[in-house]
Amino acid sequence: MSAAQQLDTIAARIAALRTNDGGSVTTLSNEARACAELLGALPPRYGEVLLSLLDRLESSALFSEESCSFSQKDLLDNLQAWVDKARGQLVS
Numbered sequence: 001m002s003a004a005q006q007l008d009t010i011a012a013r014i015a016a017l018r019t020n021d022g023g024s025v026t027t028l029s030n031e032a033r034a035c036a037e038l039l040g041a042l043p044p045r046y047g048e049v050l051l052s053l054l055d056r057l058e059s060s061a062l063f064s065e066e067s068c069s070f071s072q073k074d075l076l077d078n079l080q081a082w083v084d085k086a087r088g089q090l091v092s
Contacts, residue, residue: 003090006038011083014076025061025072029054042089046082053079 001009010032016023032054039047053075060072 001037003035003038003041004087006035007083007086007090010035010038011080014079014083017072018076025057029058038086042086046086046089050079050082053082 010028013023013028013031015021017025017028032050039050057072057075057079060075
């Protein structure tokens with residue numbers, strides 16, 4: 001799978017979580033961590049930021065409601081921003 005396809009997969013998983021359309025934090029996290037092609041095509045800092053966001057998202061999934069420290073909505077917003085910036089890097 002190409003880097004762009006892997007990025008599209010991550011974006012689709014984020015969208016599924018936002019709409020409660022059968023998305024799973026675990027699925028998103030596992031697939032994003034396995035995107036070697038994508039992470040190899042981006043500057044190293046992108047991988048560090050992605051892993052940090054995924055760690056926080058996984059922690060947020062442990063809480064049944066929004067926590068002041070782990071807002072799942074905010075983390076999904078940050079992941080979407082990461083996707084948008086990564087897409088810009090892949091295009092340039």
